[in-house]
Amino acid sequence: MFNDFRLAAGRPVYIQVRDYLKGLILKGALQSEQKLPSTRELGELLGVSRNSVISAYTLLEEEGFIYAQAGRGSYVASDASLPGPAADAEPWRMDWKERMSRQARQAVELDHMKRGLRAEKGTISFTSIAPDEQLFDLENVKRAFLDRMAMEGRVLLNYGYAKGYKPLMDYLLNYMESKGVDLQGKDILITNGFTEGLDIVLSALHRESGGAVICENPTHYTAIKNLKLHGFEITGIPMDPDGIDLERLEEALAERAYDCAYLVPSYHNPTGIVTSAEKRLALLQLFSRYRIPVIEDGFNEELRYSGSHVAPLIAMAGTGNSVVYLGSFSKVLFPGIRVGWVLADRALIDSLESVKRARSIHTSTLDQSLLFQYLQNGNLEKYLKKARMEYKRKYEWTKACCERYIPFSRLSGSGGLHLFIEFPEDFDTWKLLEACSEQGVIFTPGDMFYTDGRGRNTMRIGFSRVSDEDIGTGIRLIGETAAKMMGN
Amino acid sequence: MFNDFRLAAGRPVYIQVRDYLKGLILKGALQSEQKLPSTRELGELLGVSRNSVISAYTLLEEEGFIYAQAGRGSYVASDASLPGPAADAEPWRMDWKERMSRQARQAVELDHMKRGLRAEKGTISFTSIAPDEQLFDLENVKRAFLDRMAMEGRVLLNYGYAKGYKPLMDYLLNYMESKGVDLQGKDILITNGFTEGLDIVLSALHRESGGAVICENPTHYTAIKNLKLHGFEITGIPMDPDGIDLERLEEALAERAYDCAYLVPSYHNPTGIVTSAEKRLALLQLFSRYRIPVIEDGFNEELRYSGSHVAPLIAMAGTGNSVVYLGSFSKVLFPGIRVGWVLADRALIDSLESVKRARSIHTSTLDQSLLFQYLQNGNLEKYLKKARMEYKRKYEWTKACCERYIPFSRLSGSGGLHLFIEFPEDFDTWKLLEACSEQGVIFTPGDMFYTDGRGRNTMRIGFSRVSDEDIGTGIRLIGETAAKMMGN
Numbered sequence: 009m010f011n012d013f014r015l016a017a018g019r020p021v022y023i024q025v026r027d028y029l030k031g032l033i034l035k036g037a038l039q040s041e042q043k044l045p046s047t048r049e050l051g052e053l054l055g056v057s058r059n060s061v062i063s064a065y066t067l068l069e070e071e072g073f074i075y076a077q078a079g080r081g082s083y084v085a086s087d088a089s090l091p092g093p094a095a096d097a098e099p100w101r102m103d104w105k106e107r108m109s110r111q112a113r114q115a116v117e118l119d120h121m122k123r124g125l126r127a128e129k130g131t132i133s134f135t136s137i138a139p140d141e142q143l144f145d146l147e148n149v150k151r152a153f154l155d156r157m158a159m160e161g162r163v164l165l166n167y168g169y170a171k172g173y174k175p176l177m178d179y180l181l182n183y184m185e186s187k188g189v190d191l192q193g194k195d196i197l198i199t200n201g202f203t204e205g206l207d208i209v210l211s212a213l214h215r216e217s218g219g220a221v222i223c224e225n226p227t228h229y230t231a232i233k234n235l236k237l238h239g240f241e242i243t244g245i246p247m248d249p250d251g252i253d254l255e256r257l258e259e260a261l262a263e264r265a266y267d268c269a270y271l272v273p274s275y276h277n278p279t280g281i282v283t284s285a286e287k288r289l290a291l292l293q294l295f296s297r298y299r300i301p302v303i304e305d306g307f308n309e310e311l312r313y314s315g316s317h318v319a320p321l322i323a324m325a326g327t328g329n330s331v332v333y334l335g336s337f338s339k340v341l342f343p344g345i346r347v348g349w350v351l352a353d354r355a356l357i358d359s360l361e362s363v364k365r366a367r368s369i370h371t372s373t374l375d376q377s378l379l380f381q382y383l384q385n386g387n388l389e390k391y392l393k394k395a396r397m398e399y400k401r402k403y404e405w406t407k408a409c410c411e412r413y414i415p416f417s418r419l420s421g422s423g424g425l426h427l428f429i430e431f432p433e434d435f436d437t438w439k440l441l442e443a444c445s446e447q448g449v450i451f452t453p454g455d456m457f458y459t460d461g462r463g464r465n466t467m468r469i470g471f472s473r474v475s476d477e478d479i480g481t482g483i484r485l486i487g488e489t490a491a492k493m494m495g496n
Numbered sequence: 497m498f499n500d501f502r503l504a505a506g507r508p509v510y511i512q513v514r515d516y517l518k519g520l521i522l523k524g525a526l527q528s529e530q531k532l533p534s535t536r537e538l539g540e541l542l543g544v545s546r547n548s549v550i551s552a553y554t555l556l557e558e559e560g561f562i563y564a565q566a567g568r569g570s571y572v573a574s575d576a577s578l579p580g581p582a583a584d585a586e587p588w589r590m591d592w593k594e595r596m597s598r599q600a601r602q603a604v605e606l607d608h609m610k611r612g613l614r615a616e617k618g619t620i621s622f623t624s625i626a627p628d629e630q631l632f633d634l635e636n637v638k639r640a641f642l643d644r645m646a647m648e649g650r651v652l653l654n655y656g657y658a659k660g661y662k663p664l665m666d667y668l669l670n671y672m673e674s675k676g677v678d679l680q681g682k683d684i685l686i687t688n689g690f691t692e693g694l695d696i697v698l699s700a701l702h703r704e705s706g707g708a709v710i711c712e713n714p715t716h717y718t719a720i721k722n723l724k725l726h727g728f729e730i731t732g733i734p735m736d737p738d739g740i741d742l743e744r745l746e747e748a749l750a751e752r753a754y755d756c757a758y759l760v761p762s763y764h765n766p767t768g769i770v771t772s773a774e775k776r777l778a779l780l781q782l783f784s785r786y787r788i789p790v791i792e793d794g795f796n797e798e799l800r801y802s803g804s805h806v807a808p809l810i811a812m813a814g815t816g817n818s819v820v821y822l823g824s825f826s827k828v829l830f831p832g833i834r835v836g837w838v839l840a841d842r843a844l845i846d847s848l849e850s851v852k853r854a855r856s857i858h859t860s861t862l863d864q865s866l867l868f869q870y871l872q873n874g875n876l877e878k879y880l881k882k883a884r885m886e887y888k889r890k891y892e893w894t895k896a897c898c899e900r901y902i903p904f905s906r907l908s909g910s911g912g913l914h915l916f917i918e919f920p921e922d923f924d925t926w927k928l929l930e931a932c933s934e935q936g937v938i939f940t941p942g943d944m945f946y947t948d949g950r951g952r953n954t955m956r957i958g959f960s961r962v963s964d965e966d967i968g969t970g971i972r973l974i975g976e977t978a979a980k981m982m983g984n
Contacts, residue, residue, distance in 0.1 A: 018872060018873075019872050019873070019874060020873070020874035022874075023874045023877055026877075027670070027674060030674050031673075031674065034673075034674065034676050067877060070881070087773075099784070099813060099814050099815050099816030100784040100787065100816050100818050101815070101816060101817050101818070102787070102789060102817060102818050102841075103843075104817070104840075104841050104843045104844040104847070105843050105847075106702075107701060107702045107789070108700055108701075108702055108847050109699065109700055109701055109702045109703065110702075111699055111700070111851070112699065112700035112701075112702075112847045112848070112850070112851055113847070115700075115847070115850040115851045115853075115854045116846070116847055116850040118850075118854070119849075119850035119853060119854070121658070121853060122850065138654055138655050139654065141650040141651070141653065141654045142650070144649070144650050144653050144654075146645060146649040146650065146653075149645070149649070149653065150641075150642065150645055150649075153638075153641055154638065157634060157637070157638055161632070161634040161637070161638075162629040162630070162632050162634065163629070163832075164832050165629065165632050165634075165637065165830035165831070165832040165833065166626055166627065166629045166632075166830070166831055166832050167626050167831040167832065168832060170609070182515070185519075185522075186515060186518050186519065186522065188522050200688055200856040200857075200859075200860075201856060201857055203854075203855065203856055203857050204855060204856040207854070207855055207856070211597065211599055211600065212596055212597055212599070212600035212603075213595060213596075213597055213600075214594075214595045214596055214597045214598075214600075215597065230854075233854055234854055237854055285575075296587070296588035299588065299590070301590060301595070325587060326587045327587050327589070328587030328588050328589060329589050329590060329592070330588050330589070330590050342653035342654070343653070343654055343655040343857075344651075344652050344653040344654050344655065344656060344860065344861035344862055345653065345860060345861075345862050346856065346857065346858070346859065346860045352592075353590075353592050355591075355592045355593055356592040358604070359592070359593075359596050359600045359601075359603070359604055360600070361607075362600070362603040362604040362606075362607035362610065363599070363600055363603045365603075365607055365609060366603045366606070366607070366691075366695070366718075366721055366722055366725055367691065367692060367695055367855075368688040368689060368691050368692040368695070368834065368856070369688075369689055369691050369834065370834070371688075371834065372688075372832065372833060372834045372860050372862075372863050373832035373833075374832055374833050374860075374862065374863055374866070375860050375862055375863065378862070384506060384507050385506075385507070385508070386507060386508035386510075386511045389508075389511055389514075389555060393558070
């Protein structure tokens with residue numbers, strides 16, 4: 009006994025001794041009423057100080073696992089061993105797979121993260137569109153945390169409000185106003201990132217007979233997944249180089265009713281297309297005419313490299329209240345901090361607030377306050393300057409490589425963190441992936457972004473986290489492999 | 497112009513100048529192609545350094561709001577003013593209230609936070625059961641943050657995994673094992689607090705015809721609310737002093753089928769009752785016999801003041817897999833950090849992982865890593881020692897006050913952060929609240945915790961955040977007011 013104790017670094021010794029003894033008691037290796045070694049003795053046996061054993065015994069006493077008898081030593085408590093299942097009763101084991109709801113089954117089916125290719129070490133992976141973590145300014149994040157903790161640490165650690173942390177809400181309202189949004193009659197809700205925002209909005213929307221949504225095709229996979237999980241029937245409209253195809257959109261709108269539209273006007277995922285200002289206006293007028301509210305995904309708006317200012321739809325809508333804007337800094341700043349927001353009509357936000365409270369009470373105050381202080385300290389501007397420059401360089405380099413090596417029929421993406429490639433109709437990017445992956449290069453086949461099962465001839469190239477050298481090597485390999493497959 | 501600029505503290509000056517000028521441009525106060533003052537001139541007008549103006553102009557240029565002409569100065573860009581809604585089109589305003597789903601309407605209806613009494617300054621409020629923030633050990637929280645940031649700051653700020661942050665998952669698995677849980681075949685999912693955990697479990701459970709659940713009556717309000725939002729029909733079974741009434745439970749189980757049970761075995765909310773070890777075993781056998789999975793709410797388990805060790809249901813179930821345990825340190829440690837967990841059968845967790853990913857990608861890595869490091873550093877033990885002592889003292893004092901002043905017919909609660917009081921059947925605690933609130937004391941009427949509309953004669957007294965003096969004054973006032981109402 010006591011010879012399998014191993015001390016680990018970075019955790020108080022007395023707690024490790026407590027954990028160890030508790031384990032022995034629970035396993036029955038130390039039994040009810042058994043006398044424990046003296047503190048001096050056990051200290052020697054375990055190779056720890058006597059004081060650590062004393063503290064461990066004290067803790068175990070408080071927790072009711074052992075008791076002390078004056079002058080006689082410590083004993084294992086008689087009720088400390090586990091009651092456990094009545095020995096005669098066979099514990100019931102059920103089949104959970106059989107008890108899963110339709111939604112849970114569908115969530116598993118649509119969970120492509122569970123079926124994605126695992127990048128082995130050394131693989132050049134173009135699958136991610138997460139930010140490059142080498143750009144993170146950790147010192148300023150630390151500073152923001154310490155600043156805020158010093159100001160109101162206790163507030164940050166206790167319950168907050170479902171709508172959000174007030175200083176952050178105010179900051180973001182100003183921020184959205186500075187994008188040209190008319191805030192009159194609007195309000196904001198802080199969410200656990202974009203995804204919770206979308207999920208809450210979708211669950212709050214009344215739907216005629218299951219629900220129908222119209223969106224760009226291809227579009228953001230998470231949106232497709234969540235729309236399906238909420239039972240929406242999805243109609244996707246093809247993309248032109250300056251945004252959704254207006255003519256096709258109008259035809260579709262004339263044909264049947266929709267409960268809402270979902271649009272990604274800036275750095276559209278996966279095509280990287282920025283919808284032009286003219287088209288944004290035309291879209292608003294069209295949806296207004298057909299009385300269809302619009303969910304605007306503000307995705308990556310902040311990353312625009314070019315100088316020209318294009319307002320989000322919600323700004324262009326002026327005093328109109330039919331646009332619901334979903335914002336997030338996840339792709340721009342730190343995805344690990346799960347903070348997003350919904351900016352919309354006040355009556356809608358009022359309902360969403362109650363849904364949010366039922367879902368998760370509120371978003372982490374710690375995350376919200378850290379993000380607020382980071383923004384307030386003026387770090388976003390500095391960070392964006394650095395990030396835009398770096399991503400722009402990578403974007404241009406990736407694009408140049410694609411143009412040189414890949415036999416595409418269309419290349420789109422005017423910035424952001426990714427490019428989108430279309431091959432001739434009969435080309436299969438899953439086969440390309442298979443061939444490339446054997447040679448240590450992977451990317452995302454584009455069909456998962458399509459609402460109608462098409463797109464087997466497309467792919468997304470995320471370059472944000474790939475080094476310049478690997479971009480060169482990887483794109484060249486993809487291009488050469490594709491060319492071979494095309495028989496060139 | 498420029499005379500309404502006000503400098504605020506704690507934000508870089510050049511950013512404030514940028515924000516200010518951007519505002520003028522967006523509002524149209526500065527118009528297309530208008531010449532801006534020189535940097536020296538504007539610096540003087542605004543009372544800021546010339547350098548700040550130079551930096552602000554640079555930023556505005558990058559953002560496309562102004563442009564510079566060599567030797568001539570800076571101008572407002574021609575496309576900088578907002579496109580805005582086409583002047584001739586009346587912006588469409590829709591009625592969002594009409595577009596809300598059944599679930600959203602119900603979430604608003606059941607959102608008692610929106611209808612609760614607001615405590616005015618000076619009010620003695622027994623409505624909260626949040627932890628006393630004076631107990632928070634901010635220094636150790638800071639230490640944990642800095643420790644973790646130093647080790648892997650970049651990892652913490654980028655995307656994590658839907659299941660959770662590995663070191664925290666491992667810590668919690670050990671922690672649950674030390675409560676006696678057989679981990680074989682089980683797995684863990686980290687959630688945004690208890691509430692998201694419950695919401696995800698409920699949405700994943702297959703239900704026959706809408707769903708039926710059996711639980712304690714009264715019970716945790718958030719659970720009642722979320723069960724209703726998920727469409728469950730709720731059957732509540734009355735409480736004995738040592739837990740749910742077993743006889744009534746068995747009668748109910750014999751009568752009809754249930755999809756699941758929901759139980760709060762420790763410091764039951766709102767009654768404060770701890771279910772005895774014997775009753776826990778009996779409950780498991782009963783639910784096992786009727787083939788009903790149990791959702792166990794681990795609420796406040798950590799706060800037990802008394803020494804005796806009572807294992808959670810999931811530990812007593814041994815190798816059985818029918819108990820789903822929902823854990824959280826929110827009421828014990830820091831509610832502002834939204835981290836909870838679901839411990840359950842591996843096949844179930846696998847499905848829940850996909851639902852979680854669809855809901856919110858993953859729980860904040862920052863929160864998870866901070867919590868992990870705080871626990872790893874051995875702070876929980878120290879903190880619990882302090883917290884248990886403090887809450888025990890307050891509990892005993894509150895109980896003594898209630899016994900002295902309040903004409904109750906039953907007082908329950910063996911610890912935790914609250915007590916539950918029942919008056920004779922015809923007494924109305926809403927009327928009592930009205931009378932007390934006029935005198936500056938509020939509490940939570942108990943009917944909201946009942947599954948069947950009863951409980952108008954009950955109330956919950958949360959004492960965690962009330963000072964000793966206020967406890968004395970407040971309970972006395974409640975007692976005297978109640979006595980008056982009863983005609984004594």
